[in-house]
Amino acid sequence: MRSQFDQPTNRSGLNSIKWDKAGEIYGCSDLIPMWVADMDFPPPQSIIEALVSRAKRGFYGYEAVPSGYLESFAAWLHDRHDWDVPQEWITYSPGVVSGLSLALQTFTQPGDKIVIQPPVYQPFFSMVERNDRQVVENPLIVENGRYTIDFAELERLFQTGARTFIFCSPHNPVGRVWSREELEQLAALIIRYDVLTLTDEIWSDLTLPGHKHFSLAKVSSEVADRCITFMAPSKTFNLAGFYLSNVIIPNEELRRKYKMAKAKLGLAELNTFGAAGAEAAYRTGAQWLDELREYLQGNVDFVLDELAQRIPGIKVIPPEGTYLLWLDCRELPIKHDELNRFFAQKAGVAFNDGAMFGKQGAGFQRMNIACPRSTIAQALKQIEEALSQQ
Ligand SMILES: Cc1ncc(COP(=O)(O)O)c(C=O)c1O
Structure with missing residues (x-):
């Protein structure tokens, strides 16, 4: 069964930093943005309705x-x-x-x-x-x-x-x-x-x-x-x-x-x-949140399985919370300070560079998985292809 979180994302024209600023930051276009920590899911409908109703009251x-x-x-x-x-x-x-x-x-x-x-x-x-x-x-x-x-x-x-x-x-x-x-x-x-x-x-x-x-x-x-x-x-x-x-x-x-x-x-x-x-x-929002948490767990499991089968050079300790994966890329044949550029420019995927979280993050990338699973599948495919050409 398709989940509400599987709907394709459309954040165009909203000045989203994650989507609309990625090109400027990473120096290339057509990136799958998996960096800034917000989600490519709309909030629960009840929030949208409350906002519309407040907007209509005026004042x-x-x-x-x-x-x-x-x-x-x-x-x-x-x-x-x-x-x-x-x-x-x-x-x-x-x-x-x-x-x-x-x-x-x-x-x-x-x-x-x-x-x-x-x-x-x-x-x-x-x-x-x-x-x-x-x-x-x-x-x-x-x-x-x-x-x-x-x-x-x-x-x-x-x-x-x-x-x-x-x-x-x-x-x-x-x-x-x-x-x-x-x-x-x-x-x-x-x-x-x-x-x-x-x-x-x-x-x-x-x-x-x-x-x-x-x-x-x-x-x-x-x-x-x-x-x-x-x-x-x-x-x-x-x-x-x-x-x-x-x-x-x-x-x-x-x-x-x-x-x-x-x-x-x-x-x-x-x-x-x-x-x-x-x-x-x-x-x-409680029920929506619990459905979201289940979906995010599905995304975590999906990434861990795919990495183990297809990109074993990237290791991840399974997270217990957040929608962020801390990718250990130290076994990849790419220098630590070139990793972030490699993922953006060769694979078309924008991650946060691990080094921005402190020197202990050198060799790591942070991946935001709060997006439809199909987006993650595409990102992993592009990464696998880019690595095969290394
Ligand atoms: C640990 C942590 N604190 C704070 C923030 C951002 O908080 P705010 O946008 O409310 O300043 C983030 C956003 O990613 C975060 O991960």
Whole structure:
């Protein structure tokens, strides 16, 4: 049976960065875009209907945050993440990246050491550096064929003066959904060394079937007191263009300071369409999301099977969450710094170069599989052909 997610993609004329900017970035045309992390699927129909209905009401003047939005997000946290969050803990940011940056400006000083765990989402580096703070790396390690946290090194970094940590959970690009045991171990270090933790949980809803996200702040009230958690409907329902994310701050003093920093910038809370769309998403999107997660798992399985049979030089550790595959291309007969150009210019497929996620990513490419399976099949065919001509 064909899935709703098998429909061909048509994003033409929408100024999509992934589609319309690929030629400029990669220096060639007719690329299959598998880079920027958004999806080639429309959101649930109920979101589109809510937006149309709000648009038809007219009147787009100044608006307070709708109480229905807050209720819908709190109910989502309860239903999907077994997390009971009082509504007063929730505040907003136009995006997770801007929220992380504002938190760095508010709670740290120039020169402070900020721990991140590469290979990791590139703005974790750039936001720290642009704010004149110092990136301190605790690289993930591979143990028993699985990425994990180097707790001994993390403790050493906290012992030697790093007091701020940016945590990616689930982890982009390696696709780990951290286990409760790992989170408990992490929480113990955060509490022992009193580390402010900015926990980026933008991917929390996009675990693959059989994997469940557990919020770090849920481990205990002691760790929650040191956490600022970022979540959003943007990845989950493909709504990044709304520029809306949620910031959960249980600690009253941290929350007061964060809100004051926002007020200093004169930042608005939510925008009319973002609030209407996101409320509809949280109220009505659960079934669509579960169907999406099944489809994404089908895409993961498809890529892993095809690679094993036809392109064994590319290896992938099966992800537990996100719609990103971290392709290990180190066995291919192509130099690391030429890989990304090779895939674009010889195979016509635009991936993110692994090196942008930190030096540990050299020899890797990040592939976005949130697209119809037929697109993936075409991309793999083009890659196989390009490699056969190497
Ligand atoms: C870990 C992570 N954080 C944040 C973002 C982007 O957040 P925003 O668009 O809300 O700034 C992404 C997008 O890929 C991401 O992977």
